[in-house]
Amino acid sequence: MRILKKTLLGAIATMAAITTPALSADSVKIGMITTLSGGGSALGRDIRDGFKLAVDMRGGMLGEKKVDLIISDDARKVGNAKQIANRMLKRDKVDIMTGIVWSNLALAVVPTVTKAGKFYLSPNAGPSKLAGKGCHKNYFNVAWQNDNLHEAAGQYVNDKAHRNVYIMAPNYPAGKDALAGFKRFYKGKIAGEVYTKLGQVDYAAELANLRATKPDAVYFFLPGGMGINFVKQYAQAGLTKTTPLFGPAFSFDEGILKAVGDTAIGVFNTSQWNKDIKNAANVDFVANFKKTYGRFPSLYASQGFDTALLIDSAIRAVDGDMSKQDDFRKALKAAKFQSVRGPFKFGPNHHPIQDIYVREVYKDGDNITNRIVGKVFTNHGDVYAADCKM
Amino acid sequence: MTFYLFLEQTLNAFQLGVMLFLMAAGLTLVFGIMNMINLAHGSFYMIGAYVAAYVSDATGSFFIGVAVALPVAAAVGMAVEIIALRRLYKRDHLDQVLATFGLILFFNELTSIIWGPQALFVAIPPVFSGSVELIPGAPYPIYRLVIIGAGLIVALLMRTLIVKTRTGMLIRAGASNREMVSALGIDIDRLYTIIFGLGALLAGLAGAFAGPILATEIGMGENILILTFVVIIVGGIGSIRGALIGALLVGLVDTYGRAFLPQFLRMIFEDPSVADGVGASISSMSIYILMAVVLIFRPRGLFQAYG
Amino acid sequence: MDKFNRKSIVLLVGLALLLALPPITIAMEEAYFISLFSRIMIYALAAVSLDLILGYAGMASLGHGAFLGVGAYAVGILAFHVTEETAIPFLxxxxxxxxxxxISWGSAIVVSSLFALVIGALSLRTSGVYFIMITLAFAQMLFFFFVSLTTYGGEDGINLDQRSQIPGLDLADDASFYYVCLALLLAFVYICYRIVNSRFGMVMRGCKQNETRMRALGYSTYRYKLICFVIAGAGAGLAGALIANQSEFVGPGLMHWTRSGEVMIMVILGGMGTIFGPIFGAVALLLMEEVLAAYTEHWMIILGPVLIFVVLFARRGIYGFLTGDGGRDG
Known part of the structure; x- marks a missing residue:
């Protein structure tokens, strides 16, 4: 029992310790809520590492101002994320928040942040609600609107003259949005439209049905482990040879490709970024990331990195005076930074207008990775901007 | 829908069922004999998968991976039994739930510390890659056939072990009257440790086999754990035969639900997207509906083996 | 007498701390803790309601999150139609x-009671482990139902524009909201206390110890257990309504089996079969999460063994440990 008492005392001591945040007038406080434990933590860690890299490369500063970065793990639970947002806003009094990976968490947290008069910069999730009716002057998305990559895939599949495509996504809002985005640009016939169980592991039944409908091509959106399972099983069913597979970048990132292995070779996927994009910022980023963390950066890491660069540019514009809220917002909107993806600007709803590429998975020596094979869209925005009234 | 497609889906259902059986056999033994709810059974599955993935990557041989994964899973299972769980056999089920839930958190995070948050890769061993055309127009992956075969062999071995060997006799005796067995001078603690290790070994085997077709990732254990519980509840706790029948039933309901329900509903609803949505929702729920229905009519599962 | 005193002291100190929390934290400029503790009080309410069936009537439900979710969705759906200015399609x-x-919290209680009535009526045909699993099955069905229910956001859930309104009270103010949660928790605890110590409660406890004997005595145990299950469902529904207000968000995550598991952990951690224990359990678990997560992202590797440790060595839970006895409340 003594041990239990000690543990409790220790806990109380810690509570006391974390209740006294270090205050320094000369720093900018950034709160990062992201997923660091449990399923999906690879994405959160990439975003964090990308962001931190940008800060570290500037000697712990953004815009000549010391950065006080507070990172907290949401364990992919909405309740936790809300709680942390409350803590960061009320206790730590952060100036800017960022970090959330998942759309459903972002939908719950972003309004809390903007209501409190603070800025939220999304390094990943871009749900349609926040791009359209629910847009806000203090909310910026540095990655993409959720539909973007799916739209590009629809366009590309259309360009490749596929006329009978089988499409698949999990049975939840992001899945339905994904297929709607695909169909917005794809003009041919739909061989089948299938919604699978969230978290499903075995796709043998779906694959058998799919084969029976004899489509020209298959488009799927299955994030995380679901995608790994699906791509492996697709190849094992011998479908890769007969029916080309298309997907968004999420299922073909560096980390995931390691888990999928050879089975993904030859698959086409759409992305706004790749590590072979030739611009000074990107070359520098890829090299530094590899050196610091010993692995190649992913799409998510690039988005975290860009988020930090955007903050850097905006702080610089107001000479580090965060009280000039309107100027700071204008500076964010101007997006005067060198994005690792190349040309980048914000649309009227503070979502990116950017180029979207198609990548092919190939084997580079021992390494399975992506290369850009073409550009699908130039300066592509999103359809929700019209509904946004700021 | 053609007859061949129906056959192929049945084969798929069978393969899923066999996979679930491997998990369920160990869980139902521990449950039925020690009266122990072990939520950490999924963790042994995950450990089996990770060790197999890691070792096969290091050695280049899937078979060495599996061969190492089995004893590791069994050893982890026995260690957990000796250190913590054996104190819980006489406790309330809820204490067991809480403690083994704690184990899940521990093993998930430990795995993440050792192997990182990214999923690992396992290739299909070259001997089993490729497919055969058992059913015209539907090449079936050989590896999945191997899983079916391996599962059936395990089922036979389990039956032999329990019906024909001395250990099996003790297992049966221990399940029906543990006091009597220990009064006869049998070391019941050791027997329980062995059963627990056997269960963990089977879970590890399922995990190792799953590697080439599924994602080897953190949390993979919980996904299959709930399915496995459904299987043993439907089959009746403690019954190996029940676990086999339950596993095949769950495999069939789940696969047919996903394969045929949306098409079936398209005949009822006019709007195909409504039919697809409703079909997907119902098929997500299908196994839970199966379990509820079975329990409503047979409150102790289909084959109740032990008290 | 000594035991009685120690228990009263623990409870009085606990109550005094909870009552004084907002002024103290505001004085310390740590007002954030008020919203954290609102959340804890709400989970405590859910845990107390679960303990009523689990600790007193021996019904181990692993689907309690279903009622939490149903209660939250009742509030969420009513608020959704106010925002959208549309009529509720299914009414x-x-x-x-x-x-x-x-109206909305009342609806949450009514709807969750109805769900508890149906789920309970079917589930109570089984017992023991089968009961655990059938309640889990129903909760999972509801989870998948709401995940795919796009009208109300599916997995994205519903964001509430504002908290519910009570004339004369500003629930948007964290301290007011906290006191409302605390008051409702205490009211529910009082109801449970009365139930447990009533003739009805005695029958329930009899059912836990020996249901066959209770039946032999002529009690319709099924009916008693069902009523108890419905009361617990109503309590969880109210907790759901509050959690929707606290986070201004409703999503299917509340119904996932891991959430039901967490509520169950609070009960066992605090002390099963005690009225006040689950409150201590909720405080301990949620504070532990908060503190450990601040230490390291690998906080689960510490929390896991702590849970095992509590099961093995602190069998009567935190409340039993603090009060020095089994912590039986009546």
Whole structure:
């Protein structure tokens, strides 16, 4: 029992310790809520590492101002994320928040942040609600609107003259949005439209049905482990040879490709970024990331990195005076930074207008990775901007 | 829908069922004999998968991976039994739930510390890659056939072990009257440790086999754990035969639900997207509906083996 | 007498701390803790309601999150139609929802009771482990139902524009909201206390110890257990309504089996079969999460063994440990 008492005392001591945040007038406080434990933590860690890299490369500063970065793990639970947002806003009094990976968490947290008069910069999730009716002057998305990559895939599949495509996504809002985005640009016939169980592991039944409908091509959106399972099983069913597979970048990132292995070779996927994009910022980023963390950066890491660069540019514009809220917002909107993806600007709803590429998975020596094979869209925005009234 | 497609889906259902059986056999033994709810059974599955993935990557041989994964899973299972769980056999089920839930958190995070948050890769061993055309127009992956075969062999071995060997006799005796067995001078603690290790070994085997077709990732254990519980509840706790029948039933309901329900509903609803949505929702729920229905009519599962 | 004193002291100190929390934290400029503790009080309410069936009537439900979710969705759906200015499609009369606390929280209680009645009526045909699993099955069905229910956001859930309204009270103010949660928790605890110590409660406890004997005595144990299950469902529904207000968000995550598991952990951690224990359990678990997560992202590797440790060595839970006895409340 003594041990239990000690543990409790220790806990109380810690509570006391974390209740006294270090205050320094000369720093900018950034709160990062992201997923660091449990399923999906690879994405959160990439975003964090990308962001931190940008800060570290500037000697712990953004815009000549010391950065006080507070990172907290949401364990992919909405309740936790809300709680942390409350803590960061009320206790730590952060100036800017960022970090959330998942759309459903972002939908719950972003309004809390903007209501409190603070800025939220999304390094990943871009749900349609926040791009359209629910847009806000203090909310910026540095990655993409959720539909973007799916739209590009629809366009590309259309360009490749596929006329009978089988499409698949999990049975939840992001899945339905994904297929709607695909169909917005794809003009041919739909061989089948299938919604699978969230978290499903075995796709043998779906694959058998799919084969029976004899489509020209298959488009799927299955994030995380679901995608790994699906791509492996697709190849094992011998479908890769007969029916080309298309997907968004999420299922073909560096980390995931390691888990999928050879089975993904030859698959086409759409992305706004790749590590072979030739611009000074990107070359520098890829090299530094590899050196610091010993692995190649992913799409998510690039988005975290860009988020930090955007903050850097905006702080610089107001000479580090965060009280000039309107100027700071204008500076964010101007997006005067060198994005690792190349040309980048914000649309009227503070979502990116950017180029979207198609990548092919190939084997580079021992390494399975992506290369850009073409550009699908130039300066592509999103359809929700019209509904946004700021 | 053609007859061949129906056959192929049945084969798929069978393969899923066999996979679930491997998990369920160990869980139902521990449950039925020690009266122990072990939520950490999924963790042994995950450990089996990770060790197999890691070792096969290091050695280049899937078979060495599996061969190492089995004893590791069994050893982890026995260690957990000796250190913590054996104190819980006489406790309330809820204490067991809480403690083994704690184990899940521990093993998930430990795995993440050792192997990182990214999923690992396992290739299909070259001997089993490729497919055969058992059913015209539907090449079936050989590896999945191997899983079916391996599962059936395990089922036979389990039956032999329990019906024909001395250990099996003790297992049966221990399940029906543990006091009597220990009064006869049998070391019941050791027997329980062995059963627990056997269960963990089977879970590890399922995990190792799953590697080439599924994602080897953190949390993979919980996904299959709930399915496995459904299987043993439907089959009746403690019954190996029940676990086999339950596993095949769950495999069939789940696969047919996903394969045929949306098409079936398209005949009822006019709007195909409504039919697809409703079909997907119902098929997500299908196994839970199966379990509820079975329990409503047979409150102790289909084959109740032990008290 | 000594035991009685120690228990009263623990409870009085606990109550005093909870009552004084807002002024103290505001004085310390740590007002954030008020919203954290609102959340804890709400989970405590859910845990107390679960303990009523688990600790007193021996019904181990692993689907309690279902009622939490149903209660939250009742509030969420009513508020959704107020925002959208549309009529509720599945109700007659073209009612366009409400954000009045009495109406929406009341609906949450009624709807979750109805769900508890149906789920309980079917589940109570089984017992023991089978009961655990059948309640889990129903909760999972509801989880998948709401995940795919796009009208109300599916997995994205519903964001509430504002908290429910009570005339004369500003629930948007964290301290007011906290006191409302605390008051409702205490009221529910009082109801449970009365139930447990009533003739009805005695029958329930009899069922836990020996149901066959209770039946032999002529009690319709099924009916008693069902009523108890419905009361617990109503309590969880109210907790759901509050959690929707606290986070201004409703999503299917509340119904996932891991959430039900967490509530169950609070009960066992605090002390099963005690009225006050689950409150201590909720405080301990949620504070532990908060503190450990601040230490390291690998906080689960510490929390896991702590849970095992509590099961093995602190069998009567935190409340039993603090009060020095089994912590039986009546």
């Amino acid at each position: 007659p009369g073209g009612w366009a929802g409400s954000i009045n606390a009495v």
